[in-house]
Amino acid sequence: MKTDSIANLDIDATRVEGMILALGAIGAHSGTGVCRTAYSPEWVAAQDLVAEWARAAELDVRFDAAGNLWARSEGSAGGKPIVSGSHIDSQCPGGRYDGALGVLAALIAISALKAEFGAPKVPLEMVSLCEEEGSRFPSAGFWGSRAIVGKITAEDCITVVSASGETIGAAMADIGYEPAHISEAVRDDIRAFIELHIEQGPILEDADLPVAVVDAITHIRHTRVTLTGQSNHAGAFPMDIRCDPMAGFAEVVTAVINHADALGRPAVTTVGQCIPDPNAPAIIPRAVTFTIDARHPDPDAAAEMYRTHDSILAEVAARRGLTLETEIQIDHPACLSDPALLAALDRGAEAAGAPTMHMASGAGHDSQQMAQICPVAMVFVRSEGGRSHTPEEFSTVDDIVAGIRVLAGALYDLAY
Numbered sequence: 001m002k003t004d005s006i007a008n009l010d011i012d013a014t015r016v017e018g019m020i021l022a023l024g025a026i027g028a029h030s031g032t033g034v035c036r037t038a039y040s041p042e043w044v045a046a047q048d049l050v051a052e053w054a055r056a057a058e059l060d061v062r063f064d065a066a067g068n069l070w071a072r073s074e075g076s077a078g079g080k081p082i083v084s085g086s087h088i089d090s091q092c093p094g095g096r097y098d099g100a101l102g103v104l105a106a107l108i109a110i111s112a113l114k115a116e117f118g119a120p121k122v123p124l125e126m127v128s129l130c131e132e133e134g135s136r137f138p139s140a141g142f143w144g145s146r147a148i149v150g151k152i153t154a155e156d157c158i159t160v161v162s163a164s165g166e167t168i169g170a171a172m173a174d175i176g177y178e179p180a181h182i183s184e185a186v187r188d189d190i191r192a193f194i195e196l197h198i199e200q201g202p203i204l205e206d207a208d209l210p211v212a213v214v215d216a217i218t219h220i221r222h223t224r225v226t227l228t229g230q231s232n233h234a235g236a237f238p239m240d241i242r243c244d245p246m247a248g249f250a251e252v253v254t255a256v257i258n259h260a261d262a263l264g265r266p267a268v269t270t271v272g273q274c275i276p277d278p279n280a281p282a283i284i285p286r287a288v289t290f291t292i293d294a295r296h297p298d299p300d301a302a303a304e305m306y307r308t309h310d311s312i313l314a315e316v317a318a319r320r321g322l323t324l325e326t327e328i329q330i331d332h333p334a335c336l337s338d339p340a341l342l343a344a345l346d347r348g349a350e351a352a353g354a355p356t357m358h359m360a361s362g363a364g365h366d367s368q369q370m371a372q373i374c375p376v377a378m379v380f381v382r383s384e385g386g387r388s389h390t391p392e393e394f395s396t397v398d399d400i401v402a403g404i405r406v407l408a409g410a411l412y413d414l415a416y
Ligand SMILES: [Zn+2]
Pocket: 087, 098, 099, 132, 197
């Protein structure tokens, strides 16, 4: 039934659930999970199914040179499109919702708007991106979105390899893509990008809310640290003259974690890897190598946190007579959402009658890449138990429909 109000937009919960299950059946793994790696037969089948749904909704469908799937609802005023979508590849095994939900949400929102209100003024496009996770090609995270923003070359198709040594270019060629042409996936005509994604954490559940408007993606920095001292006998060498890197390591871990605790949410710091050398019960180690993963979405607060870590490391190493080496292995600055898109999402939430909160994303997303060419923002849907990257990942269909309504409300606000 036609309506003149976005509040009554027809989003059929049963159909949404059916689409999630149909997509989840492709590459089904461990009962409720999926294993759908980039350019695999399962990935091709999933892209084809989404393309079929998009054609049925009378959208213009095409695949770009990287394999990203686009579906467009042409705008009466022409010009640059507003794009929504996410990735369709998964961890192996991952859940049914990570990435795939953002693809379906964009498709359902754009189709419902077109069915209800006709063609938009501003063109709307759905995109289903490939290889966000890096689960088949570990160094190819954000492959599809990086191709769109011009960060992938034909050379990368030869140098990027899977764990078994296969090049990503060969995997592309196997399913009919030409790696030499990947730069043709570049776009410079996107007006804005909005990505819906599951939260992958417990904050919405904690707040008893179905949906969040994401105002930033956190700064993430991985630092690899080596503290080197002197290896000696664990029994014969007195404590007061040891040069023990493990003792320094223990102090550093305590200090950096206590610092994040003291800062409070959304600061997080994790020491997830520690390699003593040698790694033996009766030897004072010669060296300890470990990682510090530290994240904060506020640029000033992140900078202050990293300065504090540097001074903790320098102080502990100097006092204990240890040699300190550090290497920053990953450094992705915070990606702040565009204020105009945030306002549109807030209005969309109000129109949809969906209670929301603002929060930062602690995980990385394709939106960070897209931010290099256009304004971006995100919508999060509550994850049961905060679970993700596991077959147990789950969001209720009611929460999903609420998220789609918020997205559709914002797209209506911006494009109609
Ligand atoms: Zn994802």
